[in-house]
Amino acid sequence: MSTEAAALPQKTPLLQSRLGSFLAVVPLSIWVINHLWDNLAAFSGGAAWQSSVTTYAHPFSQALAFLVSLVPLIFHTGWGLVRLLSFRPNNLAYNNYGNLKYLLQRLSALGALAFLGAHIWKAFLAPRLLNGAPEAFDDIAREMRFHGPTLVVYLLGTLATAFHLANGLQGFGMAWGIFSSERSMRRFEPVVIILFLVLLAMAWGSLYALYQAGEALGPRTGTQIEM
Secondary structure: OOHHHHHHHHHHHHHHHHHHHHHHHHHHHHHHHHHHHHHHHHHHOHHHHHHHHHOOOOHHHHHHHHHHHHHHHHHHHHHHHHHHHOOOOOOOOOOOHHHHHHHHHHHHHHHHHHHHHHHHHHHHHHHHHHOOOOOOHHHHHHHHHHOHHHHHHHHHHHHHHHHHHHHHHHHHHHHOOOOOOHHHHHHHHHHHHHHHHHHHHHHHHHHHHHHHHHHHHOOOOOOOOOO
């Protein structure tokens, strides 16, 4: 066997790891940022929100958008669960900032996973499969205003998602060798914090717009509001 052929098996796991990291992080980051941006249309009213968030030019584009977000999410979830099974917190022994972020990244992963699973079902799949139509602006606005558990779940779920995405990009940089030293990691830290705050502002801003719109609509009559 040649030296080149013998070296190939050693390179393949690294290539697979980086490719998997890219497919998990990049599509999901783009999808989350785009989805948060679209939801800010709630400040312009129900028609603008429906057009931006729930309207697709063609059923094919709707299916494609769903697959582009769902397939990487499934891959990232499986990869993350494997890592969580081997996770053993040692924050009491090593009480430092980096270790705290490592713990919060794992906890936010669980929160984001639970939130996104519920959100994809309640906001995307269930309305289309059970009612034959996308989620209505009036429904989500009323729930934000008059159903406290829904509002709390969205506040905490978007908080976990924003932190997991922003902090995850730092881990992505480490995996790809973008950050080659502890110093370069520390220099990138302000970017992580700013990105987290921007994502959180976008998410909570859209929730505020929905909450305000719900006041004008009034509570739903005759039925119980559910998340």
